[in-house]
Amino acid sequence: MDVVGFGILWVVLSILGELGVRVIIHNDPLYYTASNIGLMVENAMDFLLVVLVPIFIFVGLTLIWSMIRFRVKRGENPILPEKFVRNNKWFVGSWVIGSIAINLLFFLHPTASATEQFFAMENPQSPQNQQAVIVDVTARQWEWIFSYPQYGLKETLNANGQDQLELPVGRSVKFVLRSYDPYHTYDQYVDVIHSFWVPSWGIKEDVIPGEIRSIYITPTKLTSFAQNPMSRVQCAEVCGPGHPWMEAPLNVVSTGQFQKWIQYQKNLQNGLS
Amino acid sequence: MAQTNVAPTSTRAAQGGKRRVMPPVLRAFLWSGIAFVVVNTFVDVVDPFRGHPFVTGPSATFGWVAAVIGWLLGVGVWESVALPLFGYPDTWREKSAGWRRYFEYSTDHKVIGLQYLGSAMGGFLIAGAVAMLMRVQLMSNHLTIFRYPTNYLTAVGIHGTIMMFSVANVALLGGFGNYMVPMMIGSRGTAFPKLSGISVWLVPAGILTVLFSPLLGAWTTGWRGYEPLASQDANGILFYYLGVAALTMSTFIVALNMVTTIMFRRARGMTWNRLPLFAWGQLTVGLLVLIWIPEIQTTFVLALLEKLIPFNFFAATGSVMSYLELFWLFGHPEVYMIAVPAFALWNEIIPVMSQKSLFARDWAVIGLVFVMMLSGLVWAHHMFTNIRNSELLPFSFFTEMISIPTGFAYMAGIGTMWKGKIRLNTPMLLILMSMFNFLIGGLTGVLLADPMVNLQLHDTFYVVGHFHYTVIGSLVFTGLAGVYYWLPKMSGRMYNEFWGKFLSIVLFLTFNITFSQFFLLGLHGMNRWVPAYPQYLQPMNFEVSIFAFFLGASFLGHFIHIFWAWAKGPKASENPWNARTPEWFTTSPPPRNNFPVEPEIVSSLYIYGSSQPVSVQFPAEQELAAAKDPDGEGGPVQ
Amino acid sequence: MTNQPVSMSTTNRKGRPDPARRMGRFGMIMFICSQLVPVVVLVDVRYLFVGSYVSAQANQPVALFVALLMAVSGAMAWTVRNSATQGRDQVARVKWMVLLGAGALLGVLYQWSVRFMSPGTRYGEVFYTMTGFAVFYLIVGLVGLLSYISRVRLVKSSSDNYWHMEAVALLWAGVSVIWIVTYAVLYLL
Structure with a gap:
């Protein structure tokens, strides 16, 4: 019986597929995750992969199974039966109900659940967000400018004079995102859409000219651009010829190290001015 | 050689407009080029805020519109649609064979x-x-x-x-x-x-x-x-x-x-x-x-x-x-x-x-x-x-x-x-x-x-x-x-x-x-x-x-x-896949009007089985009429 | 369900218009309906960017006059369409429609040329965009009407059972609706 054989093969392959998914999940499908939001994205992705693999194998296998089992040889003229089955209540019914059920499941979890979790993380009233480090991010063509109003820092630079983002680990950060050009000669508001993306944080937020947006993120790992290049701020929305180079290194350090860095930046700023 | 070729075509064009002087696509390029230059120049002349170059943003835009119209008219729309729309006779002769018909209207x-x-x-x-x-x-x-x-x-x-x-x-x-x-x-x-x-x-x-x-x-x-x-x-x-x-x-x-x-x-x-x-x-x-x-x-x-x-x-x-x-x-x-x-x-x-x-x-x-x-x-x-x-x-x-x-x-x-x-x-x-x-x-x-x-x-x-x-x-x-x-x-x-x-x-x-x-x-x-x-x-x-x-x-x-x-490629039969949809019930490649006579669909196109009737029929009296009208023209096709 | 080689000149059967005619009508009406989509987008743009604000610079009398011309012209188009179904030539009326349409066009061109409205203002942007679209459709419609007037001099209308006349009348009715909507949205609502 084709149905039974197919069913057994599907189960076996699905088990193998799930084992493969375990390996992928173990190694992080996002390659490198270093923030609270990133972890949530990773969980959502893991769940989706677990459910999708048997579906992929089911449909893929039907194609291959039909191709092998039901093919006729070249030149052979098979005798067709009087009538073919043109409907099968059980197959159609379970397909329709199954696909609706799976999609509703996906909508409830991870879509709605993770989104709700995200909303909670983004709640400005929550205790950790009220303690957040505030970083004003200005996206201009083509540079990320970071300023730390709580510490009076206007623009933080590294030793090479590049814009640099450095944050303490485990503490919520409020990014205030704006797209305009403070250095423009006559019109500061001539700028375009950029997208604030940190690949290792699992989130991006478009920076729209004329709008101010904010986002709360908590970095969870000590990391640096030198250690993993996914730890960088990258513009993800095409913004003109300088787009590929619109990036800035991101270092996440311990609280003590962060205070030192703030002091260093303050000295740098005072020395410059 | 070139000269002897050119002379008769142009006289025939003058006679009845039946022969075209130039292949339609070539004419389309020419007309669109001329249209672009003319309209571009015109816009340059009237544009009060014109910048320095000959082709500016506005002039290119209007020039382009003219160029596309020229292009369409050039491929044959002029004789076949534009003139008849205004009541002039349709002088377009559509080719029924040959590769050239793919390069014109x-x-x-x-x-x-x-x-x-x-x-x-x-x-x-x-x-x-x-x-x-x-x-x-x-x-x-x-x-x-x-x-x-x-x-x-x-x-x-x-x-x-x-x-x-x-x-x-x-x-x-x-x-x-x-x-x-x-x-x-x-x-x-x-x-x-x-x-x-x-x-x-x-x-x-x-x-x-x-x-x-x-x-x-x-x-x-x-x-x-x-x-x-x-x-x-x-x-x-x-x-x-x-x-x-x-x-x-x-x-x-x-x-x-x-x-x-x-x-x-x-x-x-x-x-x-x-x-x-x-x-x-x-x-x-x-x-x-x-x-x-x-x-x-x-x-x-x-x-x-x-x-x-x-x-x-x-x-x-x-x-x-x-x-x-x-x-x-x-x-x-x-x-x-x-x-x-x-x-x-x-x-x-x-x-x-x-x-x-x-x-x-x-x-x-x-x-x-x-x-x-x-x-x-x-x-x-x-x-x-x-x-x-x-x-x-x-x-x-x-x-x-x-x-x-x-x-x-x-x-x-x-x-x-x-x-x-x-x-x-x-x-x-x-x-x-x-x-x-x-x-x-x-x-x-x-x-x-x-x-x-x-x-x-x-x-x-x-x-x-x-x-x-x-x-x-x-x-x-x-x-x-x-x-x-x-x-x-x-x-x-x-x-x-x-x-x-x-x-x-x-x-x-x-x-x-x-x-x-x-x-x-x-x-x-x-x-x-x-x-x-x-x-x-x-x-x-x-x-x-x-x-x-x-x-x-x-x-x-x-x-x-x-x-x-x-x-x-080797010659194919008319219905090599044994398909039931009507496009397979005519010669390959199909004639100008697709079917010799109006087909009639008599059974489902997707039901297979040993005793299924043929899905497409050609009514007999129409076949008879088609025999009297062997070109299969059957009247004007709008 | 027409499958015979069809032409627009087939005579009516049992009081129903012949299939080719219905087909042409269907296509024309689908086309006109689809061109209401741009109107919807433009109306959206108007309310999105300027709300219901009407600039004090707007020349109300000229706009009203233009809209009235198009309204009369559109009503005439509808009567022409009705005559077409009954097989009566209406070239004189179509000429009047062209005249009214040309008047409307001139009215808008006058508004544009004296620049009451600065294109640098929000309302000005909306004004030039919406009237520009209307003018574009008007020109397409005028070409249609002129083609009919020219055609009727050379060929009898009955040769295509007045379809050309009906088609341009339908198109013109659609254009006048677009103009009236444009006027209402820009100046009244």
């Missing part, structure tokens, strides 16, 4: 269909060659063959625009739609053949406009023309808007013609219950086109004015988001304009090749219709990174739900193949590959439909991989399957089974190896629209490029094989 839907297919193939080769250049650039992490990043970004824009508007929107809709749909519904022509004969010539005009847009300066936005970046760009972006206007106009006319043809020109007995699935696909897509193409055309006119005047609708002082909303309102239905005909074609070819009745036909049709209806409710999933948080969930909901009707196409296909008598020839193989690839495209889309996962994957190479799987997976593989399937009908010749299969397998493997790695690149932090990127992504990009070149070569191989079969 025609009202034969089969000629028009092939013109569309040829234009789509030309666009595919051009945009594919541009993609190869992009892959050469991406082999290293810094600028190599492109001197400036703007050049690379212009290449990305040209690739995307030509592929979307002149291949994806054209091959299955304009090409197979025009050629096959009238025959599939048993009609002897389309509803508006003149309109359709005009519209096909907008495609080459649009392709050339977009291709030569860098003449007016590089543009950096990619195929979506996001504001306010677009209004910062050089005037090249104007040719993007204008080229797209021509191409979308063509698609719009195809839809108008197809919807009306299917509504009014079905053969006797071609009830809605018997209507071929491909016609259903064209009908649903036609409605999408009639709603959303005017929408995007309006948006692009607004964007054009934004650049030209300039206005400030979509600048920081206006509403940047409005452009995004307006673009994606069209942008997502666009995806289904591409994919729905492909779904329909799966279930057209699968029953034939499986020699088995189409399974759950009602559900397959319901799937097409619901995909169409839901497609207008999902656009903002392209904007999860910039819409309000409160808008995430509704759009995510509809995005996830649209996979349900899409799945019905799979259900019908799988149900049909199960225990069928499958002939695994090239078209069938390509259909199976298409279903497999689109499956990957769809399942990777489930991840993107989840807003949280989307926030990480959006604007990365993961998305690039996803939409290449959906578009190439559905449209290109299915389109190729369609070409092989209908090749014996269109040319009367058969392809070579070995080469067809061999090339398809190579295509499948190189396609999958190339684009599956796009997912990994995206997850690893590769963003889009970059000719330069961090060093750690270079090894995989290098390897992807190598496979991409093989992919390009295998497409080329397919095209060469198809051209060979068209010209030199």
Whole structure:
């Protein structure tokens, strides 16, 4: 019986597929995750992969199974039966109900659940967000400018004079995102859409000219651009010829190290001015 | 020699206007060139704010409009439509044979269909060659063959625009739609053949406009023309808007013609219950086109004015988001304009090749219709990174739900193949590959439909991989399957089974190896629209490029094989697949009016079985009449 | 369900218009309906960017006059369409329609040329965009009407059972609706 054989093969392959998914999940499908939001994205992705693999194998296998089992040889003229089955209540019914059920499941979890979790993380009233480090991010063509109003820092630079983002680990950060050009000669508001993306944080937020947006993120790992290049701020929305180079290194350090860095930046700023 | 040739033609032209002095396409180029120069100069003269150069933004825009009109009139619209419209006699003599009829205005839907297919193939080769250049650039992490990043970004824009508007929107809709749909519904022509004969010539005009847009300066936005970046760009972006206007106009006319043809020109007995699935696909897509193409055309006119005047609708002082909303309102239905005909074609070819009745036909049709209806409710999933948080969930909901009707196409296909008598020839193989690839495209889309996962994957190479799987997976593989399937009908010749299969397998493997790695690149932090990127992504990009070149070569191989079969292939029988749809019940290639007499559909087109009657009949008294009228003209064909 | 080679000149059967005619009508009406989509987009743009504000610079009398011309012209188009179905030539009336349409066009060109409205203001942007679209459709419609007037001099209208006349009248009725909507949205609502 084709149905039974197919069913057994599907189960076996699905088990193998799930084992493969375990390996992928173990190694992080996002390659490198270093923030609270990133972890949530990773969980959502893991769940989706677990459910999708048997579906992929089911449909893929039907194609291959039909191709092998039901093919006729070249030149052979098979005798067709009087009538073919043109409907099968059980197959159609379970397909329709199954696909609706799976999609509703996906909508409830991870879509709605993770989104709700995200909303909670983004709640400005929550205790950790009220303690957040505030970083004003200005996206201009083509540079990320970071300023730390709580510490009076206007623009933080590294030793090479590049814009640099450095944050303490485990503490919520409020990014205030704006797209305009403070250095423009006559019109500061001539700028375009950029997208604030940190690949290792699992989130991006478009920076729209004329709008101010904010986002709360908590970095969870000590990391640096030198250690993993996914730890960088990258513009993800095409913004003109300088787009590929619109990036800035991101270092996440311990609280003590962060205070030192703030002091260093303050000295740098005072020395410059 | 040259002199003796010229003299008689020109005298004959003077006599009755029956002979044309010049091949129509050449005349079209000449007329459009003259029109451009004249109108461009005129605008220069009257423009009070003219800048320095001869070709300014406004002058190029008006000059282009004149050039397109000149182009259309030049290919034959002047004698055949424009003059008769104003009451002058129609002096156009349509050729009934020979290759030249493909290079001029025609009202034969089969000629028009092939013109569309040829234009789509030309666009595919051009945009594919541009993609190869992009892959050469991406082999290293810094600028190599492109001197400036703007050049690379212009290449990305040209690739995307030509592929979307002149291949994806054209091959299955304009090409197979025009050629096959009238025959599939048993009609002897389309509803508006003149309109359709005009519209096909907008495609080459649009392709050339977009291709030569860098003449007016590089543009950096990619195929979506996001504001306010677009209004910062050089005037090249104007040719993007204008080229797209021509191409979308063509698609719009195809839809108008197809919807009306299917509504009014079905053969006797071609009830809605018997209507071929491909016609259903064209009908649903036609409605999408009639709603959303005017929408995007309006948006692009607004964007054009934004650049030209300039206005400030979509600048920081206006509403940047409005452009995004307006673009994606069209942008997502666009995806289904591409994919729905492909779904329909799966279930057209699968029953034939499986020699088995189409399974759950009602559900397959319901799937097409619901995909169409839901497609207008999902656009903002392209904007999860910039819409309000409160808008995430509704759009995510509809995005996830649209996979349900899409799945019905799979259900019908799988149900049909199960225990069928499958002939695994090239078209069938390509259909199976298409279903497999689109499956990957769809399942990777489930991840993107989840807003949280989307926030990480959006604007990365993961998305690039996803939409290449959906578009190439559905449209290109299915389109190729369609070409092989209908090749014996269109040319009367058969392809070579070995080469067809061999090339398809190579295509499948190189396609999958190339684009599956796009997912990994995206997850690893590769963003889009970059000719330069961090060093750690270079090894995989290098390897992807190598496979991409093989992919390009295998497409080329397919095209060469198809051209060979068209010209030199062995003669095919009239109905080599034992299909039941009406297009197979006539000679190959079909005569001018498709069928000797009006066919009548007498039984279902998708029910197979040993005792099934033949589905198409030609009533006897009409056969008699046809014998008296051997040319099969039967009266004027409007 | 027509499958015979069709032409527009087939005579009516049993009081129903012949299929080719219905097909032509269907296509024309689908086309006109689809062109309401741009109008919807433009109306959206108007309310999105300027709300219901009407600039004090707007020349109300000229705008009203233009809209009235198009309203009269559109009503005439409808009567022409009715005559077409009954097989009566209405070339004189079509000439009046052209005249009224040309008057409306001149009215808008006058508004543009004296630049009451600065294109640098929001309302000005909306004004030029919406009237520009209307003018575009008007020109298309005028070409249609002129083609009919020219054609009727050389060929009898009955040769295509007055279809050309009906088609341009339908198109012109659509254009006048677009003009009236444009006027109402720009100046009244």
